[in-house]
Amino acid sequence: MYLVYQFDTSDDPALLSETLWRLKISHQIIVKGAHKELWVPDPSYQDAVLQLIQIWKHDPASLSSVKRNRDPRSSSNSSSLINQLRDAPATFFVILAAVIVAIITQLGSDLTTVSYFTISPLTVIGNQIRFFPLSEVISQGEYWRLISPALLHFSVMHIAFNALWVWDVGRRLEKIIGSFFWLLGVLIIAVASNILQFEISPNPLFGGLSGVVYGLIGFAWFMPMVNRSWPVIIHKPLMIFFMVWLAIGYTPLTEMIGLGSIANTAHSIGLISGLALGIVYWFITKLYSLRKV
Numbered sequence: 001m002y003l004v005y006q007f008d009t010s011d012d013p014a015l016l017s018e019t020l021w022r023l024k025i026s027h028q029i030i031v032k033g034a035h036k037e038l039w040v041p042d043p044s045y046q047d048a049v050l051q052l053i054q055i056w057k058h059d060p061a062s063l064s065s066v067k068r069n070r071d072p073r074s075s076s077n078s079s080s081l082i083n084q085l086r087d088a089p090a091t092f093f094v095i096l097a098a099v100i101v102a103i104i105t106q107l108g109s110d111l112t113t114v115s116y117f118t119i120s121p122l123t124v125i126g127n128q129i130r131f132f133p134l135s136e137v138i139s140q141g142e143y144w145r146l147i148s149p150a151l152l153h154f155s156v157m158h159i160a161f162n163a164l165w166v167w168d169v170g171r172r173l174e175k176i177i178g179s180f181f182w183l184l185g186v187l188i189i190a191v192a193s194n195i196l197q198f199e200i201s202p203n204p205l206f207g208g209l210s211g212v213v214y215g216l217i218g219f220a221w222f223m224p225m226v227n228r229s230w231p232v233i234i235h236k237p238l239m240i241f242f243m244v245w246l247a248i249g250y251t252p253l254t255e256m257i258g259l260g261s262i263a264n265t266a267h268s269i270g271l272i273s274g275l276a277l278g279i280v281y282w283f284i285t286k287l288y289s290l291r292k293v
Contacts (some may be wrong), residue, residue, distance in 0.1 A: 152207025
């Protein structure tokens with residue numbers, strides 16, 4: 001079962017529940033302490049249920065006119081690819097950009113091309129990598145390098161893992177906060193994680209969307225804690241998995257099993273950036289709602 005919404009103590013969810021059953025949306029309302037909670041058996045029901053909750057909160061009388069057009073599960077995971085792309089164009093654009101960069105850099109094997117995307121231009125002389133400090137990169141006006149390392153990937157598994165998580169978590173967030181704010185958040189996370197990765201571990205040969213993945217996860221995990229109307233995208237077992245993987249990245253285990261060295265500073269900074277953006281977003285939306293009242 002998946003938690004979708006926690007009602008206020010004064011809420012009566014009877015009409016909402018009747019509507020959900022009429023639309024053949026399986027659910028359960030349980031009492032937890034002083035509150036009632038709405039749970040669904042399938043996470044793909046969440047989007048449809050949240051839309052009905054918004055109607056119930058603002059115009060409960062209009063629930064009677066809502067009709068069941070299709071299985072609510074088709075609104076997310078089972079919907080057509082075209083509909084998903086229309087709902088999350090920025091998510092698709094970021095993944096497509098990473099795939100294009102992976103192709104033209106031959107998954108990082110063409111260092112000449114890779115050098116255009118690293119945070120600092122680099123040359124290999126013998127067995128040494130020569131590169132510039134970040135101040136020199138900025139003075140040359142090569143600002144794209146603050147973002148472009150996020151698009152670099154060095155194996156099929158590397159880009160597949162990151163792309164799947166960006167698509168799974170990112171498109172859900174984009175549907176909630178909109179493409180502009182989603183893309184702005186991704187850019188902030190990418191810049192922060194890339195800069196600090198380079199400053200803490202001065203080696204320009206790193207990349208990947210994993211810092212962005214951790215940022216999206218941090219944001220998606222934080223928001224339901226401060227806003228009950230938010231869907232739970234990151235459940236506890238998944239958060240534990242990512243925290244364990246983050247800890248493993250600080251050990252030599254990944255190199256021992258052939259996965260190579262992980263740019264773990266980017267992961268940590270990505271996560272912190274996502275949490276920080278969650279706080280900022282919550283504060284701004286809270287302030288905006290208070291002004292409307």
